[in-house]
Amino acid sequence: MAKEQGASPAYLLSLHKLNDLKGIEKLQDGSLRIGALTTISEIERSEDVRRGWAALAEGADHLGSPLVRNRGTLGGNIANARPAADTAVPTIALGGSLTLRSLSGTRTILAKDFPRGPGLSVIKSDEILTEIRYPPSVAYSGSAYYKLANRKVLEISTVGVAVWLALEKPGGPVSDVRVALGAVGPTPILAESVRGILVGKIPDEARLLKAAGAACSDARPIDDHRGSAWYRIKMVELLTLRLLRIVLKRIEDNQ
Ligand SMILES: Cc1cc2nc3c(=O)[nH]c(=O)nc-3n(C[C@H](O)[C@H](O)[C@H](O)COP(=O)(O)OP(=O)(O)OC[C@H]3O[C@@H](n4cnc5c(N)ncnc54)[C@H](O)[C@@H]3O)c2cc1C
Numbered sequence: 001m002a003k004e005q006g007a008s009p010a011y012l013l014s015l016h017k018l019n020d021l022k023g024i025e026k027l028q029d030g031s032l033r034i035g036a037l038t039t040i041s042e043i044e045r046s047e048d049v050r051r052g053w054a055a056l057a058e059g060a061d062h063l064g065s066p067l068v069r070n071r072g073t074l075g076g077n078i079a080n081a082r083p084a085a086d087t088a089v090p091t092i093a094l095g096g097s098l099t100l101r102s103l104s105g106t107r108t109i110l111a112k113d114f115p116r117g118p119g120l121s122v123i124k125s126d127e128i129l130t131e132i133r134y135p136p137s138v139a140y141s142g143s144a145y146y147k148l149a150n151r152k153v154l155e156i157s158t159v160g161v162a163v164w165l166a167l168e169k170p171g172g173p174v175s176d177v178r179v180a181l182g183a184v185g186p187t188p189i190l191a192e193s194v195r196g197i198l199v200g201k202i203p204d205e206a207r208l209l210k211a212a213g214a215a216c217s218d219a220r221p222i223d224d225h226r227g228s229a230w231y232r233i234k235m236v237e238l239l240t241l242r243l244l245r246i247v248l249k250r251i252e253d254n255q
Contacts, residue, residue, distance in 0.1 A: 021075070021130055024048060030136030036075025036129045040087065041066070043074060052137035054250070055090035055162045058145040062086055065154050075129045078114065081121040081187070084157045088115070089182035090145045092190050093162035095135045102126040108133075112180075115187035140175075141166035142250035144243045147182075148235055150226060157183045158227040159235040161215075163243040165198075170255050174198040179211075179240055184232050185220035193218050194240070203248060212241035 001007040015021065021037040024046050032053055034043065043049055044060040063069055063077065063086040077087045078098065088111065096111040100123060111132070114121050123129065143164040149155040160182030168175045177198045179191040193214035201207050221232035 015075075015128065026052075032134040032136075034074055034132045034134075036079075036131055037073050038075075040064075040069040040072050040074065040077065043087070044069060053090075053094055053134050053143065055093055055143035055145040055164060056087060056134070059086040059090040059147070059160075059162070062145075062147040062149075062157075068154075074132055078111065078132065079121065079123060079129050081115040081117075081119055082156075083115070083118055083185060083187055084160060084183035085188065086145075086147060086157065086160060086182070089160045089180045089188045090143070090162040091132060091134070092188055093145075093164045093178045093180035094143060095164065095178060097133050098129055099131045099133070100124075100127045101130045102128075106130075112188075112190045117186045138166055140168070140170060140172075140251055140255075142247040142254065144246045144250065146239050146243055148239060156226070159183050159221075159232050159239060160188075161236065161239040161243055163240065163247050165203075165244065165247045165251070167203075167251060170252070172202070173200050174203050177211075179215050179243075181215065181219055181236055183221075183226070184236055189218055189220070191215040191218040191240075203244065208241055208244045211244060212237045215240040 021035040023035045025033045026048050040060045040063050050057040074087055077085050091111045097108050098111055099108050145162040147157045148159045149157045162180045165177045166175045179194045181189045181191055194211045197211045197214045216233050216237050219236045221229040223229050
């Protein structure tokens with residue numbers, strides 16, 4: 001910002017040495033707590049994350065380069081509030097929540113309610129993001145993230161899609177689902193229309209196609225140098241369909 005917008009803040013604070021805000025912990029109730037200063041590399045390497053919250057691990061896998069992943073933190077990637085942020089999109093699909101803390105208190109909000117526009121969020125100037133929590137990985141559930149980009153590494157996504165889905169029982173109807181979309185609007189988007197199509201229904205191929213179509217109706221892409229709005233909408237449909245199939249296969253394989 002200093003270089004590009006000439007910003008000259010009076011103070012620049014580093015959070016780097018706040019060790020309490022680092023680390024990945026599986027809690028007794030089965031939920032996952034990740035300190036905001038945990039690096040993307042640590043998330044990438046965590047077996048717990050990969051087993052129970054695969055979409056987040058896959059977001060971490062595809063963020064920047066090893067150098068960026070070793071320095072960048074989960075809290076920084078989310079607080080940055082970019083529409084393509086590779087860990088924010090899976091965090092929304094996984095139903096993650098954020099703890100924001102200031103001298104006057106602590107509040108918790110759902111990750112989907114955090115961003116307000118490119119680089120804008122509901123965080124107040126006296127708050128920091130301290131931790132990110134993910135609900136327990138329930139039986140017959142699974143998740144996945146896919147980043148579509150013009151290059152395989154060091155590239156911001158053209159479209160990112162994360163899917164979390166749970167079945168009532170093996171081969172049974174969908175009990176809940178969340179599809180989150182990246183880089184197809186001013187913020188990451190929770191594709192709310194998909195729930196109405198899938199919840200309570202057997203996820204056969206026709207249903208999945210309908211759900212993928214519904215995801216497109218929630219996307220608000222623009223044309224830019226990474227891809228046209230038309231292409232992005234097509235990719236939302238294709239990737240949502242593929243990821244729904246992948247998640248269902250993962251659930252089947254884990255039984
Ligand atoms: C070369 C390069 C490639 C990149 N590629 C990708 C990519 O492919 N995908 C992607 O999603 N991102 C990418 N990024 C963006 C970047 O890596 C991430 O957003 C990174 O995770 C930021 O983390 P950080 O800890 O360095 O945050 P910082 O850069 O230090 O902070 C980012 C913003 O968040 C605020 N902030 C940070 N931590 C907190 C906190 N705990 N509480 C409150 N506010 C906080 C800061 O004040 C700042 O405004 C790339 C960046 C670079 C430089």
